[in-house]
Amino acid sequence: MAEVRGFMFGYIHANTKELTEENKITYQAYYCGLCQQLKENCGKKGQMLLNYDMTFLIILLSGLYELENTHEAFNCVRHPGSKQNVWINDATRYAADMNILLSYHNSLDDWRDEHSITKKMVVKALHDDYVQIGAQYPRQLSALENYLEQLAAAETRQESNIDLVAGLTGEMLAEIFDWKQDEWSEELRCFGFYMGKFIYLMDAYEDLEKDRKNKQYNILSFVAGSEEYETYCKQLLTSMMAECAKSFERLPILQHADILRNVLYSGVWTRYEYMQLKRQKKELKEKKAAATSRTKNLKKQNKKGKKDSGESL
Numbered sequence: 001m002a003e004v005r006g007f008m009f010g011y012i013h014a015n016t017k018e019l020t021e022e023n024k025i026t027y028q029a030y031y032c033g034l035c036q037q038l039k040e041n042c043g044k045k046g047q048m049l050l051n052y053d054m055t056f057l058i059i060l061l062s063g064l065y066e067l068e069n070t071h072e073a074f075n076c077v078r079h080p081g082s083k084q085n086v087w088i089n090d091a092t093r094y095a096a097d098m099n100i101l102l103s104y105h106n107s108l109d110d111w112r113d114e115h116s117i118t119k120k121m122v123v124k125a126l127h128d129d130y131v132q133i134g135a136q137y138p139r140q141l142s143a144l145e146n147y148l149e150q151l152a153a154a155e156t157r158q159e160s161n162i163d164l165v166a167g168l169t170g171e172m173l174a175e176i177f178d179w180k181q182d183e184w185s186e187e188l189r190c191f192g193f194y195m196g197k198f199i200y201l202m203d204a205y206e207d208l209e210k211d212r213k214n215k216q217y218n219i220l221s222f223v224a225g226s227e228e229y230e231t232y233c234k235q236l237l238t239s240m241m242a243e244c245a246k247s248f249e250r251l252p253i254l255q256h257a258d259i260l261r262n263v264l265y266s267g268v269w270t271r272y273e274y275m276q277l278k279r280q281k282k283e284l285k286e287k288k289a290a291a292t293s294r295t296k297n298l299k300k301q302n303k304k305g306k307k308d309s310g311e312s313l
Contacts (some may be wrong), residue, residue, distance in 0.1 A: 013270075014027055024258050029086060030058050033086045042100065045126065049100065055095075060177075060260060063255040101133060151165070192284050212224075245265065
C-alpha cells in the first residue's frame, strides 16, 4: 500500500516575534481556548491534538462573523505559575471538531503505513468521538473521506500533475473553511482551497529528501533535480499564498485582522525559512568535509611522492 500524504499540521501559524503584546495575548487565548475545547470534547487525549493551524481557522471565522467570546481562566500543566486566559466561541467548537476528524485520519494513515502502535492506540481512543462528530458534519466528513480515497489513488498511479494532486487537499480544506454555507461561502472556499494546496506542497517540499530515501511518493520528485527547482517551488508556494491573501483582503474582516495578516504574510514562511537555513548549514558542512578530504588526499600524495623520490635516489 502506498503511503498517503494526508493533511499535515504545523505550517499555518503566526510569527509571534512580529506580533504586538496585545495580539500575542489574543492569539494565545484562542489557542488555549482550542485546548480546553478539545479536552471538553474528548478528554485529555483531545489536548494532544492541539495545533496552531486550527487556531488560525478560529481567529479567521471569529473575525469574519464577529463572534462573542466566553472569557475564562484555567490552570495549565504547561504553565503552572499562573492561570491562562481562555477565549471560546462557536468557531472554537467547530474548529475543535474538525481538528478531531483530521487528526483521526492522520493517525489512521500513519498506523496503516508505518504500523505504529502509538498511532493505533490514538485511532482506537478517538474512534467513538470521530463517529459522533462525523454524524454532526456529514458534508465535511464526506469531503475528508473522499479526499483521502482520491489521494491514495493518485499516489498509487504515480500521478505527476502537481496542480491536480495538490488540489485534492485544497478541495477538502475548502469544505472545512465553508463553515455556514452562507454569503461568504465562495470566498471562504477559495481561501481554503489555496491554503490546502499550500500546505500539501510545503509538506512535499519539506519531505522530498526523506521520501526519496524511503522510496515513497512525492509529487515534487517529478520536477526535483532541475536547475530551476528551488525557484520553481518558491514561486509555486508564493502564488498559492498570494491567492489566500487575496481572498482574505476581500472579506470584511476588521477584528483580529493584524493577527491574520501576520500569519498570511509572515508566519507561514517561518518553516520555509528554517528549511532553507538548515539546507545551507548542511551544504556548508558537506563543503567543509569535502575540502578536508581533498587536503588529506593531497598530503598523502605528497608523502607518497617524497617516498618515491627517496627510493629512486
